[in-house]
Amino acid sequence: MIVYDDEDLLSAIDKIEASRFQTVFVTDRELQLKGLITNGDVRRFLLNGGQTDEAVTACMNKSFRSVGMNASREEMLKLLDLGFTVIPKVAPDGRLMDLITPEYELASPEAPVLTRARAPVRISFGGGGSDLTYYFVDHPGAVLSTTVALYAHATLIPRADRNIHIYSEDLDTHTHYPSLLDLLASPRQDLLSAVVSVIKPIYGFDLYVRSDFPVGSGLGGSSAVATAVVAAFNEMRLDRWTTYEVAELAFQAERVCFGVAGGWQDQYASAFGGFNLIELGDKKNLVHAIRLEAATVNELEECLILCDSRIKHDSGTLHKKQRETYSNENKAEQLTEMVALCREMHRHLLRGELMDFGRCLDKAWQLKRGLSADISNPELAHIYESAMQAGALGGKLLGAGAGGFFLFFVQPQYRQQLAKRLKDLNCKLSIFKFENEGVVSWRTKIL
Structure with a gap:
């Protein structure tokens, strides 16, 4: 032409x-x-x-x-x-x-992509402990929880070779394996390699992980990390895993493969997001989304104080001790009572009865402390009693216990004095908002 x-x-x-x-x-x-x-x-x-x-x-x-x-x-x-x-x-x-011309190739050429995912952590209101397998295989378990806008972030960049590089910003580590076979042949030294061993990707990659929360927070952080990593790999797939599958693969990696003792609620909460009643049984686990009035959600957010006790703990070790206590002593009755209280809290939440809900948090904490002597200690007990004296209507230590984050319910006229008292006790108050979405993933071009 x-x-x-x-x-x-x-x-x-x-x-x-x-x-x-x-x-x-x-x-x-x-x-x-x-x-x-x-x-x-x-x-x-x-x-x-x-x-x-x-x-x-x-x-x-x-x-x-x-x-x-x-x-x-x-x-x-x-x-x-x-x-x-x-x-x-x-x-x-x-x-x-x-x-x-009209047939001109206007579409951009296919470019290499990376995937990203983020998974929120959870606040558990009641029922914690009943999500442990050794309990709910014989007695139905139930947990009431929600997610907050603190996330675990994962970035997955495929490589042209078979090398695997795993970077953790939180732990300041870099782990390298020449291939997947080398990773599978090595002992499970960390959670991230455990997730990879469960997924078994057929390509090399660079994996970067970071979190918005400290290690050992009691917010289900390690489960949020595992969930985010599973979701980043899921984004690469043509046949996507369902939300249940994402949660259960994260459970497999953390609890079964890596061997960290704990329950099932964290992975489900992080994967599904929002307010949920999680029911656990020997055959099926079900996540029921809770529909709340906007005023109820907003008011609850204003009435809660989330704070870091700054006391470190190992949730896996605590769960192992609790299992020994459960085996040696008859704790099933206490856990059954916790499940009943969880369902009562669910009803109060649905009806917007937040004062009753706040009082139930205290009941949940008293029951939880009775499961094991390792859940609390004099320092934690002093923080809790001081908070109650400063005006908290109820509260509980999140996660397995022995440290991490406290959650308190307080009426508006007492919020300032409670916040001051917690700061005086060297607790760090955390600004948070509820998160309605669970884990999300997306892909973008490699720039």
């Missing part, structure tokens, strides 16, 4: 006839675009007395539309939609570089 400016019109006519667009572009020998000639231009030129042996420049049309090399897809589509069947793409120096 190019004719040089030193050729005659007959050469242009031959090329016009061969082109389905009935158009040729006139350039010099360096491809500098001079103009174009259409079938109609030729007819008009010959009718006005022109000859076929004259130079093409005598017939060419210098008035034409073109686009630059960086023209957007939108710009080109608009010209095509206006009826331009072939549009020259011109370099800044005037050279003809390409021709845009």
Whole structure:
């Protein structure tokens, strides 16, 4: 579709006839675009007395539309939609570089992608302990919880080779395996490699993980990390795992493969998000989303204080001790009472009876402390009693116990003095908001 400016019109006519667009572009020998000639231009030129042996420049049309090399897809589509069947793409120096037609490949070439995921942590209001398998295989368990806007973040970047690099910003670690087989052959030294061993990706990758919360918070942080990593790999799949599958793969990696003792509620809460009643049984576990009035959610958010006791603990070790206590002593009756209290709290929440809900938090804490002597200690007990004296209506230590975050319910007239008292006790208050979404994942181009 190019004719040089030193050729005659007959050469242009031959090329016009061969082109389905009935158009040729006139350039010099360096491809500098001079103009174009259409079938109609030729007819008009010959009718006005022109000859076929004259130079093409005598017939060419210098008035034409073109686009630059960086023209957007939108710009080109608009010209095509206006009826331009072939549009020259011109370099800044005037050279003809390409021709845009209706069949032109406007889609961007496929680029390498990375995936990201984030999973929220949870606040458990009641029923904790009944989500342990050794309890609910014989007695139905139930947990009432919600998620808050503190997240575990995972970024997954596929590699062209088989190497696996795992980076943890929280632990300041970098683990490398030459291949998946090397990872599978090594002992499970960390949670992240345990997740990879469960998923078994067939490609090499770089995995980056970070969190918005401290290690040992009692907010189900390690489960949020596992859930986020599973979701990042899930985003790479054509056949996506369901939310239940994501949660249960995270459970498998953390509890079964890595061997951290604990319950089932954390992974379900992080995967599904929002307010949920999680029912656990020997056959099926079910997550029931709770629909609350906006005023109830807003008021509850205002009435709760979340604070870090700054006391470190190991939830896995605590759960192992609690299991020993459960085996040696009959704790099933206490756990059954906790489940009944959980369902009572569920009813209060549905009806917006927040004062009753707040009082139930205290009942839940008293029951939880009775499960094991390791759940509380004099320092934690002092923080709790001081908070109650400062105006808290109820509260509880989150997670397995022995440290981490406290949650307190307080009426507005006592909030300031409670906050001051907690700060005086070296607790760090945490700003939080409820999160309605569970784990989310997405993919983006590698820049």
